[in-house]
Amino acid sequence: MLQSLLLPFKEIGFSGFLDIIFMTLLIYTLLVWSKRTRAAFVLTGILIVAGVYLLARQFSLNLTAAIxxxxxxxILIALVVIFQGELRYFFERIAVWSLNRRILRKEMVRLTREEVEILVRTLTDLARDRTGALVVIRGSDMMVRHLEGGQECGGRLSEALLKSLFDSHSIGHDGAVVVKENLISKFSVQLPLSKNMKKLGNRGTRHAAALGLTELCDALCVVVSEERGTISITRNGEFTEIDKPEQLAQILEEFYRDINPKNDPKEWERPFQKNWRDKLIALSLSVALWFVLVNGSKTAYRTLSIPIEYSDLPAGLEVDAVLPQNVDVTFRGVRRSFYFIRQNQIEISVPLKPEKGPQRVRLGLGQMSFPKNLVLETIEPNLVEIVVGEAEKETPKPDN
Known part of the structure; x- marks a missing residue:
């Protein structure tokens, strides 16, 4: 039994294995992209419509399939128009992923403990004084196209510089400060606003800007609310409320470890330690697609036992015997043609002459009805004999 279960997987081969791995990466990227761009419901709807279309094709619902x-x-044109920004981001990630990683690995400088403490101490003081602030810490993604306006700075990260930039008398205090490596690269920067009102709740514009940017790239944003005097972290489109300075320091250190990991001999294990659910879904879909589209396109043969049917006879005649009652019919077609085939879709109907006695009929395409995507190979046996006799007359029941 185990061998029969493993038999289909033995047909994959080396090229099929590479095919499945590539599609798994592509589907996984689509899943992550759909979550980060709020396109998950749209993608789910398209998959449902596609499933209905495939079922319509399989069950020969021609009108439904044509519509x-x-x-x-x-819908293809509509999706390109609606998600043009998200699609551009998706293809940018595919095109520059390798180059982007190599460049950033060379450029990235890990913040020292002192610089982390500067951020934590400054942001804590701003929260205590109820001074609004928004700090963007660059990750591995290119985020230039998401930023608007701002002034170049290039100053070294320090408590005095941060506080002066967010001072209420500063002309750029309402914008975001961008931290790159251990420098403040820009200030008074405008960020894209999120439209996810469910996550934003009653939060203000700074929170909407922080959430909007982290929905589009892997940057980390720290927001200080001037109304509530609280500190929030946004990463990957999610909010985290900070209760104490130690928690903020821990999150900042973990962020820098994630985007700029040390050379570790076990670094190859990192991709297998996160997002297991999405990766399993991507792998399962890739394997299923390979079997349906690739393995399912190979030629296959299948033999079915089909009962002999016959046309109606006039009154007074009936069929006494059919020899044989079933014949073995072999069909050829692509494998996926047999996935949903049902025996009642195949019929053999023999026309009978209105006369008594044995009638021999050689079976062929003229007596058969079967799906158009199958090719008839053989019928064994292809000669049947149907014996027609006189129907028994019913004896009338006596009247009481």
């Missing part, structure tokens, strides 16, 4: 084909032509 869905026209629908897909329109």
């Amino acid at each position: 869905f084909e026209q629908f897909f032509a329109v």
